[in-house]
Structures are given as C-alpha cells and as structure tokens.
Amino acid sequence: MGADFVQFSLTPLLIGVLAAIACALPGNFLILRRQALIGDAISHVVLPGIVVAFIITGTISAIPMLIGAAGAAVVAVILIEAVKRLGRIEPGAAMGVVFTSMFAGGVLILEQTDTSKVHIDVEHALMGNLESLIWFRAEGWHSLLDPAALATLPHELPRIAIVCAIVVVLTLVFWRWLKIATFDEGFAQVLGIPVSALGFGLVVTAAVAAVAAFDAVGSIIVIAMFICPPAAARLMTNSLEHQIWWSVAFATLSAILGYVFAGYGPLWLGATNAVSAAGMIATASGIILGLACLFGPHRMRIGVGKEPLG
Amino acid sequence: MAAQDGRVTYPAVASVSDAPLTVRGVTVSYGEKPAVFSVDASFPAKAMSAIIGPNGAGKSTLLKASLGVIPRLSGEVHVFGQPIEQARDRIAYVPQRASVDWDFPTTVVDVVQMGLYRKIGLLRRLSGQMKAWALECLDRVGMADFADRQIGQLSGGQQQRVFLARALAQDADLYLLDEPFAGVDAATERAIIDVLELLKAGGKALVSVHHDLSTVREYFDHVFLINVRRIAEGPVETAFTTENLQATYGGRLAATHLDELSLARGV
Numbered sequence: 001m002g003a004d005f006v007q008f009s010l011t012p013l014l015i016g017v018l019a020a021i022a023c024a025l026p027g028n029f030l031i032l033r034r035q036a037l038i039g040d041a042i043s044h045v046v047l048p049g050i051v052v053a054f055i056i057t058g059t060i061s062a063i064p065m066l067i068g069a070a071g072a073a074v075v076a077v078i079l080i081e082a083v084k085r086l087g088r089i090e091p092g093a094a095m096g097v098v099f100t101s102m103f104a105g106g107v108l109i110l111e112q113t114d115t116s117k118v119h120i121d122v123e124h125a126l127m128g129n130l131e132s133l134i135w136f137r138a139e140g141w142h143s144l145l146d147p148a149a150l151a152t153l154p155h156e157l158p159r160i161a162i163v164c165a166i167v168v169v170l171t172l173v174f175w176r177w178l179k180i181a182t183f184d185e186g187f188a189q190v191l192g193i194p195v196s197a198l199g200f201g202l203v204v205t206a207a208v209a210a211v212a213a214f215d216a217v218g219s220i221i222v223i224a225m226f227i228c229p230p231a232a233a234r235l236m237t238n239s240l241e242h243q244i245w246w247s248v249a250f251a252t253l254s255a256i257l258g259y260v261f262a263g264y265g266p267l268w269l270g271a272t273n274a275v276s277a278a279g280m281i282a283t284a285s286g287i288i289l290g291l292a293c294l295f296g297p298h299r300m301r302i303g304v305g306k307e308p309l310g
Numbered sequence: 311m312a313a314q315d316g317r318v319t320y321p322a323v324a325s326v327s328d329a330p331l332t333v334r335g336v337t338v339s340y341g342e343k344p345a346v347f348s349v350d351a352s353f354p355a356k357a358m359s360a361i362i363g364p365n366g367a368g369k370s371t372l373l374k375a376s377l378g379v380i381p382r383l384s385g386e387v388h389v390f391g392q393p394i395e396q397a398r399d400r401i402a403y404v405p406q407r408a409s410v411d412w413d414f415p416t417t418v419v420d421v422v423q424m425g426l427y428r429k430i431g432l433l434r435r436l437s438g439q440m441k442a443w444a445l446e447c448l449d450r451v452g453m454a455d456f457a458d459r460q461i462g463q464l465s466g467g468q469q470q471r472v473f474l475a476r477a478l479a480q481d482a483d484l485y486l487l488d489e490p491f492a493g494v495d496a497a498t499e500r501a502i503i504d505v506l507e508l509l510k511a512g513g514k515a516l517v518s519v520h521h522d523l524s525t526v527r528e529y530f531d532h533v534f535l536i537n538v539r540r541i542a543e544g545p546v547e548t549a550f551t552t553e554n555l556q557a558t559y560g561g562r563l564a565a566t567h568l569d570e571l572s573l574a575r576g577v
C-alpha cells in the first residue's frame with residue numbers, strides 16, 4: 001500500500017466512509033421514528049431541485065446544484081409534514097404522496113424547458129462515481145502534508161467531511177433531546193423540549209447529509225446507509241448509545257469492504273472488470289444486516305409491537 | 311372515616327392562584343365535539359386529588375391540556391400561580407400506559423434517568439450522585455432488580471412502576487398521574503400508594519385519574535368529577551356523593567353499587 005493506494009483508493013475510501021457515517025447517524029433516529037423511508041423520499045425530490053437550480057443559474061456546476069437539491073429536500077420535508085397534519089394521514093403515505101409528485105414535477109419541468117444541454121445521467125445519480133474521485137497529484141503518503149497536492153483533492157472530500165462533522169456535532173449536542181423525544185414524545189413535550197422543531201431539524205439534517213452524499217456516492221448508498229447499518233446495530237444491543245457506535249462501525253465496514261470487493265473481488269473471481277463500488281458498498285451493508293438478523297444477540301426482541309394492557 | 315386520620319382540610323387554600331394546579335375555562339376538542347368543555351378546577355397543595363369520570367369523560371385530555379401536550383381551544387392553566395412554561399421543573403407526569411416505543415433500545419434505569427433531564431440539561435454528564443438517585447427511585451417502586459432490562463421486556467404493571475420511578479426522579483412538587491393503578495396487582499397497588507403517600511407527606515401535591523370508586527375514600531383527600539364538563543369538586547367528604555356520581559356517570563351506576571361504596575349521602 002503506497003503511492004498507488006493514496007492516489008487511487010484513499011480519497012474514494014474516505015469519501016465512502018464519511019458519506020456512510022453521515023447518513024447512518026441520523027438513520028438511527030429515523031429508523032426508531034419509523035421514518036427510514038425519508039432517505040428514499042429525498043433521493044426522488046432532488047431531481048426537481050437540480051432542474052430548478054439549472055434553470056435559474058444556467059450552469060451545471062456543483063454548488064448551485066447542491067443548493068437546489070438541499071432546497072428541494074427541505075421543501076419536501078415541509079410538504080410531508082403539512083400533508084401529514086392537514087390530511088391526517090400516516091407518515092409513510094404522506095412521504096409517498098410528496099416524493100412521487102415532486103419527482104413527477106421534476107420530470108415535467110425537465111421536459112418543458114430547454115434542458116437538453118444538461119445531461120442528467122441516471123446511472124450517475126444511482127451509483128455516483130466513487131471510483132473516479134481519485135487524487136491525481138498524490139505521490140504517496142507524504143502528499144498529505146503537501147499543500148499543493150492537498151489543493152487538488154477532489155472537492156467531494158472536504159464537502160462530505162464538513163457535512164459529516166456537522167452531523168456528528170448535532171448528534172452529540174442534541175443527543176438527549178433526540179433520545180427522549182424519540183422514545184417518548186409526550187414526556188419530551190412535558191419537559192419543554194421543542195419536539196416539532198427537533199423532528200424537523202432531524203429530517204433536514206438527514207436531507208443535507210443525503211444530498212451531500214448523493215453528489216459523491218449516488219443514491220443507492222444513501223438509501224442503504226440510512227437503513228442497513230442502524231437496523232443491524234439495533235440487533236446488536238439494547239442501548240441507544242451502543243447502537244450508535246455499532247451503526248458507525250457497520251457503516252465504516254460496509255464502505256471499506258464494499259470498496260475493496262468492488263475493486264478486487266471480481267479479479268479474485270477471475271473476471272477482468274471491477275464492479276461499481278457504490279453497488280458493492282450497498283450490498284455489503286445489506287449482507288451485514290442479514291448477518292445481524294441471523295446472529296445479532298438482540299434479534300429476538302420480546303417487546304416487539306406489544307400493546308400495553310388497559 | 312373523615313378528617314380524623316390526619317387528612318388536610320380545605321378550602322382554606324391561601325390563594326387559589328398559588329394552588330399547585332388551577333384550570334380556568336379549559337376547552338379541548340379533537341374534532342367537532344369538545345372532549346373537555348369549559349372546565350374550571352383547582353387542585354390543593356399537600357394533598358392527593360382524584361379525577362373521576364367514565365371512559366371518554368376527558369380525564370386524560372384535561373391532564374394533557376393542562377401540561378400543554380395537546381393544544382386547548384380556550385382557557386388558562388396555572389401551576390403554582392405561574393404559566394406552565396415557567397413551572398416545568400416543578401411538574402412530573404405519568405401518562406396512562408405511556409405511549410412510548412416499547413421496542414426502543416433503552417433499559418429500565420435509562421428510562422428513569424430521563425427524568426433527570428431538566429436538572430442536567432443538554433450537555434452535562436450524569437454525575438454518580440444522580441445515577442444513585444435514579445437507582446433509589448427505582449428501588450422505591452420495587453423495580454431495582456430490573457434496572458438493566460430492556461423496557462419492553464417487562465409486564466404492564468412493571469412498566470407502570472418504571473414510569474412512576476421516572477416521575478419520582480424528577481423530584482417535582484406537583485405529580486400528575488393518569489391511572490397509576492390500572493392493571494396492577496393488589497400488592498403493587500399497595501406499593502404505589504405507599505410511594506404516593508410518602509410524597510404527600512413530603513409536602514407534594516398529587517393529582518391522579520382514578521377509576522376504582524371503592525378506594526377513593528381510602529386514598530384521596532380531594533375529588534374532581536368530570537364528564538366533559540365539570541360535575542363537582544371538593545373534599546372527598548363533601549363532593550364524593552351519590553348525587554354527584556350519578557350526575558357524572560349519567561345514572562349508569564346501579565344504586566346497589568353505590569351503596570357498596572358506603573358513600574356519604576349529601577353530607
């Protein structure tokens with residue numbers, strides 16, 4: 001592991017790990033709040049955001065696209081909340097209504113406007129381009145100390161690193177609120193915790209993490225990371241604190257294993273081409289979840305769905 | 311069986327506005343029909359008060375609206391003379407069969423520690439002293455042996471006691487309890503009542519929704535009868551009467567049943 005590793009694998013690995021952690025952290029709470037599908041919802045509503053950002057700015061540069069995507073995600077979150085309240089329907093259905101209509105709206109705008117110049121690549125959106133995020137100027141580990149080389153790091157890396165750091169800090173700061181409000185919303189209200197704002201903040205944070213991660217790694221990983229590592233982690237422990245650590249470990253493991261298998265697995269099996277790292281990372285997280293379902297110490301949860309008496 | 315056994319007497323409450331809980335003109339509606347209509351109530355200090363009424367009378371709704379958990383259409387609520395926002399540290403609430411996520415990754419002692427949140431805030435760590443206090447609260451409800459169980463892996467009565475322990479941990483001045491005896495066995499009921507009496511002896515005010523009319527006289531000092539509207543309110547001796555109960559339950563209680571309660575008839 002030397003210069004080649006730093007040049008070709010270090011940045012995609014780091015980006016993969018950071019994206020996985022940024023999504024898995026809020027995923028823990030989204031799963032416990034039965035809102036895990038929000039990742040899926042966000043991946044759909046990003047399309048109209050990007051199209052509108054293109055129409056307004058006329059460019060396909062990353063920053064306006066990201067802002068458009070994040071804006072669309074926030075609009076979607078507000079709409080889901082509104083549909084839920086006004087229509088008095090369950091959250092899953094509200095999400096379904098909002099994300100399909102926004103996705104359809106995105107397709108409509110795309111058709112109605114002259115966006116033929118934009119190449120909205122479905123495969124890119126789905127799989128990202130993790131393998132291409134290489135560090136051209138790196139010549140070895142010493143490049144990590146070389147400002148000129150560092151300046152050529154793929155932009156996705158600092159971006160996802162900042163988002164991941166924000167997610168970590170928010171999770172730490174609002175830990176107690178999130179835990180109490182997710183476990184017992186009524187009690188949280190009595191304590192004076194602003195539960196609605198907190199729920200909204202959680203989903204917006206998740207949306208921002210999702211958008212930053214899409215950009216780098218595509219929607220497949222994002223959807224998988226919101227669900228698989230936290231769900232697997234839940235089967236390992238009965239403590240939320242430990243669950244969070246397990247989910248971070250599983251997210252990291254999925255990213256590393258997935259990346260390595262995608263690059264070398266097919267070669268070991270005698271094939272000549274590597275497979276998509278994003279697909280492989282998502283698969284790895286699914287396999288980890290499968291193993292946790294089979295062997296996790298807390299997979300037989302006695303209280304599941306038990307309605308209290310009286 | 312009236313005031314000799316050390317019960318506090320009223321209505322000489324110093325000032326109603328300083329009472330642990332006062333409710334004025336509170337109306338709550340979930341849809342078209344109000345669940346609680348224009349209710350006035352005042353619950354006295356250093357006493358156990360019962361909220362009594364049939365299923366669907368709006369008892370839980372009144373508690374939740376008092377706590378600001380559900381919005382009220384109108385009315386005012388004061389806790390020790392202050393708006394609820396300024397008195398949150400002084401209130402503890404035990405919901406009717408807590409609507410928690412029973413599958414949540416949390417242990418019994420963890421749940422009790424949640425009661426300490428107002429004291430430690432968002433960021434401070436739990437001190438050893440506070441951990442010991444949480445265990446002591448658990449011990450007081452006889453659940454210390456279950457400290458490390460996942461919360462869903464308890465019986466209904468055990469779960470009820472854990473939520474009582476969480477309320478104890480809050481070390482409040484006003485305890486609002488929604489049917490603390492629902493679905494618990496006789497020994498547990500005794501254990502819970504002992505805990506509550508201890509709180510009362512410590513000068514706390516307790517307000518509890520209660521269904522078992524046969525124990526009202528034994529457990530409570532003050533009653534509040536409700537059926538959407540306020541029916542009656544006052545010390546057990548004067549307010550817990552056949553007439554008031556008939557009015558509350560809409561004549562659905564048989565006369566023989568009422569006799570068994572050996573009620574004061576219009577004392």
Ligand SMILES: Nc1ncnc2c1ncn2[C@@H]1O[C@H](COP(=O)(O)OP(=O)(O)OP(=O)(O)O)[C@@H](O)[C@H]1O
Pocket residue numbers: 340341345363364365366367368369370371372406
């Ligand atoms: N979340 C809700 N949505 C709609 N209606 C509700 C809701 N909660 C309660 N209600 C209605 O409001 C009325 C009062 O309910 P509440 O729970 O306050 O009754 P209660 O006196 O506590 O009854 P119980 O003795 O059964 O606990 C009932 O008619 C009930 O159907």
Ligand SMILES: [Mg+2]
Pocket residue numbers: 369370371406488519
């Ligand atoms: Mg009730």
